[in-house]
Amino acid sequence: MERQQNAANPNDEGLTIMLAILVLVLAALSRLLPHVFHNMAFNFTAVGAGLLFFGSRRPRWQTVLAVAVMALMDVFLTTKVYGYAFHVNAYLVTWAWYAAVCLMGSALLRKVTVLRVVGGVLASATSFFLLSNFMVWMGRGDLAMYPHSVSGLAACYEAALPFYGNDLLSTSIFAAAFFGLPVLATRLVDSMRSAAETV
Secondary structure, three states: OHHHHHHHOHHHHHHHHHHHHHHHHHHHHHHHHHHHOOOOOOOOOOHHHHHHHHHHHOOHHHHHHHHHHHHHHHHHHHHHHOOOOOOHHHOHHHHHHHHHHHHHHHHHOOOOOHHHHHHHHHHHHHHHHHHHHHHHHHOOHHHOOOOOOHHHHHHHHHHOHHHHHHHHHHHHHHHHHHHHHHHHHHHHHHHHHHHHHHO
């Protein structure tokens, strides 16, 4: 039914495409915020919310586009901002996470409710916290930061709690904006149309 309605109204479909792409680009660019503010905004980005929104508005196969945009930002940050050599295998898990969050948006948020958005926010932020810090703990050689023990894993997660808090807060704020503002705009337009028809 949703696809038929979009096909019947190409203007709405075009607006949906533009909005989804705009949010995706803004989410990627938001990763520069910690560096703009001299690392005062650790993990305060729109990545999780942007991937959820893009996934909820575009076909599942376009997850590839979302991953590609975020991967390009990974390359830029690694080589230009951090000044490190870029190794694809170091980012495979992160790219898989991008895809998973995008697909979660497709599965969970085609129909937007407060409960579904909250669930998506919690799942995306928490999964990134657990996955990314597990990979940090698994680091070997020059990348080894913690002992490969239960206490080392606990220390890794404990040190990352402030990052998790910022990620959870930023994902909540951006998700509220990305999913809430279009709903408010639609209701405002509908109310204006109704008011105009009654005059």
